[in-house]
Amino acid sequence: MSLQATTISNLRVEYRIKPMGIDAERPRFSWNMTATGVGQKQTAYQLLVALSPDSLTPQAADCWDSGKVPSGISVAVPYAGKVLLPSTKYYWKVLVWDREENLIESEASFFETGLFSEDSMDNWSGAKWIAMEGKKDKKASAVMFRSEVKLSKKVKKARLYVTALGAYTFFVNGNKSGYLREDGTVAEELLTPGWMNYDKTLHYFTYDVTKHLAIGENVLAAQIGNGWYNSRIGEGSTYYKESGNDLGLLVKLEVTYEDNSTENIISDTNGQWKATDQGPIRENDIYDGEVYNATMEPDGWLEKQFDDAAWFTVKEHSYRASFPSAKLQAYPAKPAQILEELEQHPESIIVYQGVLPDYEGKYGRGKIKVVKEYQPSDLSSGFTLKNGETAIIDLGQNMVGVPNYAVKGEAGTQIQIRFGEITNDDSKGADGPEGSVYFENLRTAKQTSLYTLKGDEKGEMHQDSMTFYGFRFAEIKVLTSDSSVQVLQFTGKVASSSIDETGRLLTSSKAVNQLYQNVIWGHRGNYFWVPTDCPQRDERLGWTGDTQVFANTALYNAESVLFLEIYMDTLVDSQELYGFDQASFTSVAPGGKWANLNSFARTGKGPKGQAGWAEVGIIIPWTLWQMTGDDSSITKHYASMVRYMDWLYSLSGESYRGAAGIGDWLAFQGSGNQIVSDIYYAYAADLMSSMAKHIGKVDDAKKYNELFQNIKTSFNKHYVANDNQNNLVIKSSLTENPEDIFEEGIDVYKATKEDNSQFALLWILKLGLYETEDQKTKLMKLLKDNIKNDVAYKAEHPDSTRVNYAENTLSVGFLGVHVIAPVLSDIGSSDLAYALLLQDQMPSWLYSVKNGATTIWERWNSYSKEDGFGYVGMNSFNHYAYGAIAEWMYKYMAGISYDPEKPGFKHILLQPTFDEQKRITVVQAEYNSVYGVIKSGWRIDGDSIYYKVTIPANTTATLYLQTGKDTGKDVAEINAGVSYIGKQEGKTVYEMDSGSYEFKVKL
Structure with missing residues (x-):
């Protein structure tokens, strides 16, 4: 070569x-x-x-x-x-x-x-945390800071180091600072520095501002909103104050002149900095939105010689005194930012006024009276909206970000924009007339933008900057009596921390392709500084259960290594701040009032565990290692993982029982909380044994393997039984051990507990918790019969919740959704996995697609045209957990998988799984792994299958190919780089060098 x-x-x-x-x-x-x-x-x-x-x-x-x-x-x-x-x-x-x-x-x-300032402020050159002096309302308006500095020589290089307590936008001579992309363009950040446990860790950011500085006077300025630090999302956290916190700013501008001399300009209380809260952002909150009064914009505040005499002096912020051990670290990843290429434009706009006369509908809510309707081609000059009218803009895609709009009207006119995910129908759960925007699932979150016009005759552009919204629909009203505005333009600016996509998948099924796009959009919307459960209601928390379930999918979809590493740091901080005995991993990170999701935290009695959520601290390091080959997260957090495992053991000792929790959340077929907890205890022990062995901790590897075996023995003792007909039964719950449930109605979210639940059967097979091969065979049959749910099964199980649902449907919740299809493929039942994938009856993945979803829903039945809206207390239309099916789509359907024995795609497992019933006839996928782009695709034509694969240089692969009755030897004979190994479980096995290959086999 x-x-x-x-x-x-x-x-x-x-x-x-x-x-x-x-x-x-x-x-x-x-x-x-x-x-x-x-x-x-x-x-x-x-x-x-x-x-x-x-x-x-x-x-x-x-x-x-x-x-x-x-x-x-x-x-x-x-x-x-x-x-x-x-x-x-x-x-x-x-x-x-x-x-x-x-x-x-x-x-x-x-x-x-960067500054290497984790443990001290030594490299900040004396910079002080500053806050506005005399701010009375500490939770409402944003604070504006400015300083004019004089540079005496020509600048060779300038680096700006900045962070804030709150969320900042920073300007140098009117130029907004932002992340410098590889192509030289500057990204527009949103809500930097993000969300963390501020009393443990705070991130700072570095900007190249060389070209923005000049000899003479220069203006440094910042606008700081509440962000997560000072919004009500922080309730229950150790830094939160009901009355509000002072917003703070920390700045160091390091200037190197052409003569190589240097100068540092810093935030200080020496009179160089001034501040005011009398700017245009009057209110801002993560949940509630932003109130912006354009008539209060201080013209020229970003420019030299601005008169800031009426502004306040600054004081030293109390942050360092309050939290002297808090770490100040450079943010390792790219900041969350606006993704211009994904900007969403209106698909339609309707204007309505009141409801239709003589039309009450089934539940008396009526139907909106549409007075105007616009298509995109009609909007070149915008549209006029009067007080008393309501406009609804449909962007066509449920997204996360902020609105960008241009309006024209008289000064002082106020408009209101509320954001929602779906519109009302004429169903029982609707909260308004048919056709209006549905808001009730937001709970107490206002999710509203209020804008007061300044009256620019040419129109005025606005984009919210101190909040974010989850929405597809925008409802606009003119609040000022007898007024109207011209809406000149409206777009949705998408914001995300999921920036660089690494995966791509396309099939011959339009519905499956939409499902995949829903996964991508759900991932994109909920990876925003932290991995959230949802982006719209008064929650938006970093739930650990959702995170661990979706982590593998996320790493296929997009570059997520650093994002998840940062989350692990936040999780360990949360463990130390909020975990029981500073050992249990929390149910949300950053921590707060939901840090411990169990009855003990709410009532002071009952189990302390939160199985499936707390194990995130074990699962994320293992997943990162498997997907990258990089064990940094294991070695960095090993002590924290051991502390958690020791804590679990201290609770149950040689009974080898898990610490319980809330079970398989939102499952349609319930599993007892204790069996879920025991399974996750075994899972954690198994992963710990693997990781300990890898990093050379031989004694620990042996200890955790023995723990796994003991849990397995206990599990079989407690849950595996035979009924009166000597049929194998996996019991769901134990009458001698009360379940860990909330006292306050948590069971309204959960299904009736049943023996032989899908969750239990799946996980027993996944972890090998069975004792004999005969037992395994029976478990496989139980699982397949449960999923098939045919007439005979329903007749044998008349009391099962499965009776109410179609054949080939799911019944798992959050903790089973990522396991079900992979386990079916692993036991040789990929035909059933395909049946589940392609099912569009409830509960299924395509049910939401059939009902118009553009993101993944929280519940299998969040909405249906037949039954309307699901339970309003928990009904997000952008919740990524169920999107974990994409892991199976990448690994099995397309066949691109890592090798657990040689992690990180240095050696690739190729296991393309064809749909032998030809419901899907084409699959094309690629994954940009840490070693390069892997391509894998197949198509079925008649009774032949054509398979193409590209294996990147410096890697090898093992291919498991369905070759029917063919031996497969001839394939190896005509392809250099391919070695025939033999047959294994009905597939032909090849070892392959890097390169591109094509195969043709008989179905």
Whole structure:
């Protein structure tokens, strides 16, 4: 193979290309090999790090020369050179030897360190936390800060380091600061610095502001809203105050002049900074929205020579005194930002006034009286809305972000925009006339934007900046009597922390394709600074159960490694602040009033566990390791994981019982809370044994394996039985051990507990909790019969909740949804997995698609055209947990999976699963793994299957291919790089080198 055919690319430091402001003392280096042909791989590498690109040679690298390392690893190689200095730019490259010992040299890249200020303020050059002096209402209006500074020389380089207590937007000479993308454009951030346990950790951000500074006077300015720090979402947290907290700002501007001298401009109380809360953002809250009065915009406040005499002085904020041990860290990932390419435009606009006369409807709510209706082609000049009329804008997509709109009208006119996910029908659960926007599922969240016009004759543009909304529909009203406004333009600006997509999947089924897009949009909307359950109602919390269920899917969908690593840091902070005995992992992170979701936390009695939620602290490190091969999260948080496992053992000892919790949330077929807890205890022990073995903790690996075996023995003793006909029964609950339930009506969310529930059967098979192969066979039959739910099954189980539902339907909740299809494929029942995937009767994945969903719903029956809206107390239309089916779609349907024995896609398992009933005839997928893009696709044509796969350079794969009655040997004989291994469970097994291949087999 020629050198020209092989290149080294995609150079990353801490999983980012050319990152700025990283605080990692031993940053991780990664790169990809790309090659044409077959079998190319890396046999050795040499990393070079230097202070100058000219020094990137083995003889001159002045920071680190790894020497030639015989290894094929090219992901997360840790730095091992000289101590890195703060605020310093480092250059690096990698030399790679291929399989023929040819040397390939990458281009030079770079990274830049941050302030390394985790444990002190030493590198902040004396910067102080500042707050507005004399702010009376600490929870309403945003605070505006400004300072004019004089620079005496030409600027060579300038770095802005900034963070806030609240959410900030920062300006340098009127230029809004934002994340610098790889292509040189600046992202528009939203609600930076995000959400965390502020009394434990706070993130700062770094910006290159060189081109925005000039000799002479310069203006630094910031606007700070409440964010999560000072909104009611923080209730129950250790930093929250009902009366409100002072909003704070911390700034360091490090300027390097052309003569290489430096100057630091900092936030201080020396009179250089002024502040006011008399700006346009009058109110702002995460749940409730934003109140903006454009007549209060202080013209020119971002410019030089602005008269700020009426502004207040600043005082030193009490943050450091209140929380002296809080860590100040550089944010490791890309900040949440507006994704311009996903901007949503109106699909339709209707204007209505009141309800139709003589039409009450079934429940007396009536139907809206439409007076105007617009299509996108009608909106070139906007539309006029009068007081007394209501406009409803349908963006066509349930999204998360903020509105961007242009309006024209008289000064002082106020408009109201409320945001919802769906419109009312004429059903029992509706909250207004048919055709109006449904708001009741928001509970107490106002989710409203109020805007007062300043009266610009050319029109005025606005975009909310201190809140976010989950919505598809916007309801607009003019609140000012006898007034009207012209709505010139309206778009939905999508915001997310899920920025760089890594997965793609397309099938021959329009419904399945919509389901996949719903998963992507649900992921996109709920990965916003933290992984939330929902983005619209008065919740929006970082629920740990949802997070662990969806984590594997998330890592397929988009670059989520850093996001989940940050979440793990937040979780461990929450463990220390809110966990029982500082050992149990919490049910939400960051912590707050829902930190412990169990009866003990609410009543002071009962079990303390929250099984399936707390195990997130075990599952996330394991998942990150499997998907990347990087064990950093395991080693970093191992002590916290051990502390949790020790705590679980301390509660039950040698009874080997889990600590209970709330069960398989929102399942249609209930499983006892204790059996769910015992299963997750076993799961955690199994993962801990695997991780301990990997990092060389042999004694721990043995201990956790023995724990797993003891839990298994206890499990079989308590739950496995035979009925009067000697049929195997998996009992759901134990009469001698009361269940962990809330006293306050939690059972309205849960199904009746049943023996042989789908959840229990699935997990027993997944974990191997059975004792004999005969038992396994019976479990498989029980599971398949339960899912098939045919006439015979219903006749045998007349009291089961399954009687009410169609054949081939789900009955699991949050803790079973990601397991059901993979387990079916693993036991050889992929035909049944396909039947579940393609089912559109309730409960099923396609049921929501059939009913018009554009995101994943919280409940299997959140809405139906037949029955209307689901239980309003918990009924989000953007909840990603059930979207975990995409994990099966990537791993099994498309067949792209990691190898648990060799994690991180260095060795790939290819297991394309064809729909032999030809309901789906085409699948095309790709996944941009840490080692490169894997492509896998198949199509069925008649009785032939055509399968194509691309395996990236520097990886290998094992292919399990359905070849029917063919031996499959001939495939290997005609393909270089493919070795025939044999038959296994009806599939032909091949070992494959990197390259692109095509196969044709008989169905």
